[in-house]
Amino acid sequence: MPKAKYEQLYLILKEKIESGTYPPQEMLPSEHMLIEELGCSRNTLRRAVSELVREGYVQTMQGKGMRNIFQPSKQTTFTLGTIETFSESAARNQQRGASKVLLFSSVTADAQLAEKTGFAEGTPLFYIQRLHYLNTRPLILNHSYFRQDVAQGLTRQIAEGSIYRYLENELHISIINSKRVVTVEKATLLDLQYLDMGDCNCLAVVSSQTYNSDGVMFEYTQSRHHPNFFRFQDNAVRRSSAQPRTKLGGTIDEKE
Amino acid sequence: MPKAKYEQLYLILKEKIESGTYPPQEMLPSEHMLIEELGCSRNTLRRAVSELVREGYVQTMQGKGMRNIFQPSKQTTFTLGTIETFSESAARNQQRGASKVLLFSSVTADAQLAEKTGFAEGTPLFYIQRLHYLNTRPLILNHSYFRQDVAQGLTRQIAEGSIYRYLENELHISIINSKRVVTVEKATLLDLQYLDMGDCNCLAVVSSQTYNSDGVMFEYTQSRHHPNFFRFQDNAVRRSSAQPRTKLGGTIDEKE
DNA sequence: GCCGATTTGTCCGTATGTATC
DNA sequence: CGATACATACGGACAAATCGG
Numbered sequence: 001m002p003k004a005k006y007e008q009l010y011l012i013l014k015e016k017i018e019s020g021t022y023p024p025q026e027m028l029p030s031e032h033m034l035i036e037e038l039g040c041s042r043n044t045l046r047r048a049v050s051e052l053v054r055e056g057y058v059q060t061m062q063g064k065g066m067r068n069i070f071q072p073s074k075q076t077t078f079t080l081g082t083i084e085t086f087s088e089s090a091a092r093n094q095q096r097g098a099s100k101v102l103l104f105s106s107v108t109a110d111a112q113l114a115e116k117t118g119f120a121e122g123t124p125l126f127y128i129q130r131l132h133y134l135n136t137r138p139l140i141l142n143h144s145y146f147r148q149d150v151a152q153g154l155t156r157q158i159a160e161g162s163i164y165r166y167l168e169n170e171l172h173i174s175i176i177n178s179k180r181v182v183t184v185e186k187a188t189l190l191d192l193q194y195l196d197m198g199d200c201n202c203l204a205v206v207s208s209q210t211y212n213s214d215g216v217m218f219e220y221t222q223s224r225h226h227p228n229f230f231r232f233q234d235n236a237v238r239r240s241s242a243q244p245r246t247k248l249g250g251t252i253d254e255k256e
Numbered sequence: 257m258p259k260a261k262y263e264q265l266y267l268i269l270k271e272k273i274e275s276g277t278y279p280p281q282e283m284l285p286s287e288h289m290l291i292e293e294l295g296c297s298r299n300t301l302r303r304a305v306s307e308l309v310r311e312g313y314v315q316t317m318q319g320k321g322m323r324n325i326f327q328p329s330k331q332t333t334f335t336l337g338t339i340e341t342f343s344e345s346a347a348r349n350q351q352r353g354a355s356k357v358l359l360f361s362s363v364t365a366d367a368q369l370a371e372k373t374g375f376a377e378g379t380p381l382f383y384i385q386r387l388h389y390l391n392t393r394p395l396i397l398n399h400s401y402f403r404q405d406v407a408q409g410l411t412r413q414i415a416e417g418s419i420y421r422y423l424e425n426e427l428h429i430s431i432i433n434s435k436r437v438v439t440v441e442k443a444t445l446l447d448l449q450y451l452d453m454g455d456c457n458c459l460a461v462v463s464s465q466t467y468n469s470d471g472v473m474f475e476y477t478q479s480r481h482h483p484n485f486f487r488f489q490d491n492a493v494r495r496s497s498a499q500p501r502t503k504l505g506g507t508i509d510e511k512e
Numbered sequence: 513g514c515c516g517a518t519t520t521g522t523c524c525g526t527a528t529g530t531a532t533c
Numbered sequence: 534c535g536a537t538a539c540a541t542a543c544g545g546a547c548a549a550a551t552c553g554g
Contacts, residue, residue, distance in 0.1 A: 003522095004521085004522065004523095005522075005523070006522080006523085025471050030537080030538060030539085031538070031539065032537090032538080040523085040524090041523060041524045041525070042524085042525085042526095043299075043522095043523070043524070043525090044522080044523060044524080046539090046540090047522090047523095053433075056433060056435050059432045059433060059467065059469070059471060060539065060540090061432065061469050061531085061532085061538090061539075062530065062531050062532080062538070062539045062540060063530075063531035063532035063533075063537080063538055063539065064469070064531080064532060064533085064537095064538070064539080065532095065537090065538060065539075066538095066539085067471040069433070069467060069471055071374070118327065176315045176317065176493075177309075177312060177315060177325070177491060177492060177493045178491070178492045179312045179489075179490070179491050179492075180489070180490045180491070180492060181487060181488065181489050181490075182438065182487070182488035182489075182490070183483075183486060183487055183488075184440055184456075184458065184459065184460045184481075184483035184484075184486055185483070186455075186456060199442075199457070200440075200442060200457065200458050201455070201456065201457050201458065202440065202456050202457065202458035202459075202483055203440065203458075204440045204460075208492075211315065211325060213315070213317055213320070215281050215315060215323040215325055216281075225440075227439075227440035227441070227458055228440075230439060230440055231437060231438070231439055232437065232438035232439070232488065233435075233436070233437050233438075234435070234436040234437070234438070235433060235434070235435050235436070236433060236434045236435075236436060236464075237432075237433045259541095260540085260541065260542095261541075261542070262541080262542085286518080286519060286520085287519070287520070288518090288519080296542080296543085297542060297543040297544065298543085298544080298545095299541095299542070299543070299544085300541080300542060300543075302520090302521090303541090303542095316520065316521090317519090317520075317550085317551085318519075318520045318521060318549065318550045318551080319518080319519055319520065319521095319549070319550030319551035319552080320518095320519070320520080320550080320551060320552085321518090321519060321520075321551095322519095322520085514554105515553105515554090516552105516553095516554090517551100517552090517553090517554105518550100518551080518552080518553100519549100519550085519551075519552100520548105520549085520550080520551095521547105521548075521549070521550095522546100522547085522548070522549095523545105523546085523547085523548100524544105524545085524546080524547105525543105525544095525545090526542100526543085526544090527541100527542085527543080528540100528541080528542080528543100529539105529540075529541070529542095530538100530539085530540075530541095531537100531538085531539080531540095532536100532537080532538080532539100533535105533536085533537080533538100
């Protein structure tokens with residue numbers, strides 16, 4: 001369970017929105033009312049609300065109030081504000097994913113690999129190819145590179161299970177953040193061999209660089225997603241001062 | 257210029273990070289130091305910092321401090337935390353985009369269109385097809401639907417220029433937020449006709465539902481992006497309490 | 513292992529500004 | 534104009550994690 005109060009309030013409000021306790025398209029109680037009802041300070045409530053805004057559950061408008069703009073899942077279930085990952089999809093569909101290690105090897109980053117991954121040239125790496133299945137259907141082909149000096153003792157056996165459980169529980173590495181880029185690329189021969197793509201010749205590629213608490217990027221992973229089962233969700237919020245900020249300013253300018 | 261103090265502090269810190277005033281991979285000054293240096297309260301500083309964390313400029317670790325993890329643009333310029341839009345790319349490359357209206361029409365949402373767009377069946381809509389060029393190269397094919405009762409008086413002439421300037425400045429509609437979904441789809445005949453896609457038969461599709469301050473979704477736009485020029489960026493941050501939250505929890509679980 | 517200093521994380525109360533009605 | 538509501542900003546208090554002695 002979450003310890004922080006603002007997380008609890010966030011979950012309470014989210015539940016009330018999803019369950020229809022707050023009617024769709026209608027105004028929520030004012031901050032003042034919610035503070036009394038929930039027994040918290042204004043700052044704490046606002047922190048919970050700002051998360052709901054970021055995820056597209058509510059609109060806030062100065063001088064007016066907060067409006068519930070949650071829409072209960074049109075077609076597929078509607079999780080907001082982030083990537084729907086493989087394991088999330090699996091859990092949501094009551095299906096369990098499986099994984100298979102195609103390749104476990106050691107490599108040293110050459111100039112080309114350094115350029116692609118962001119590791120320094122000459123860095124010793126583990127290079128692992130893994131295939132993720134959902135319901136016996138292969139959906140994601142992963143190319144992962146781990147720094148050998150960080151992921152010490154990593155073996156093919158461990159990769160068959162959970163690499164991250166090993167890194168966190170055995171090596172006590174704490175993962176801090178992960179930078180990701182989504183692009184669309186032509187399918188390689190390997191993609192076509194393992195992913196059953198029909199007549200599509202492109203796929204969605206999520207490249208991520210993951211950092212530990214020492215600030216070192218210890219992992220680069222390229223996830224190649226079957227195009228029919230890839231779905232990224234986001235909510236862009238209007239920013240008061242329309243700088244060359246990126247969020248919605250960009251999105252809206254895009255349409256001019 | 258931005259009015260809010262936390263926005264100014266955010267820009268100041270971001271500039272110092274990007275310019276190398278704070279060395280890469282090193283710790284930033286502590287909150288206490290920055291507060292004195294910048295002349296602000298702790299909350300205001302923390303608000304600015306949290307934005308930098310969200311965009312992958314810095315890591316924060318309780319008991320340790322803040323580390324600069326910005327990487328100055330490996331290959332393409334590196335804007336973090338959001339979609340790189342058409343106009344942003346254009347501006348960044350010193351190139352100007354152009355737009356062409358392919359179709360301007362009125363339609364009424366039937367069952368199928370209602371399902372796809374989220375408008376109620378029977379809603380009168382403007383349906384506009386527009387092609388966006390970058391440097392004479394067609395990159396994005398947009399299918400836009402606007403509610404006629406909201407976007408009153410919209411004409412093909414206006415669509416040749418900026419629809420949003422008309423909506424905001426003439427009709428005084430305030431845009432609050434926009435829900436977006438990124439998928440990969442097979443190219444249609446129209447895509448192949450207008451976008452010069454080579455031998456790719458798929459493209460990146462960004463579907464967005466945009467809301468005004470009355471909480472009504474007044475626009476649905478499907479942006480079909482040339483696969484070679486699509487790039488979505490994100491930074492996932494570790495959350496202390498590992499709930500069935502979505503951000504990094506999901507990303508990491510994905511790798512199990 | 514303990515203790516204290518440092519640093520970030522959470523929470524509260526209050527005051528003021530600004531947009532809406 | 535006043536009342537209401539959200540937005541910004543400040544200062545203080547305590548908790549939790551880290552690190553060095």
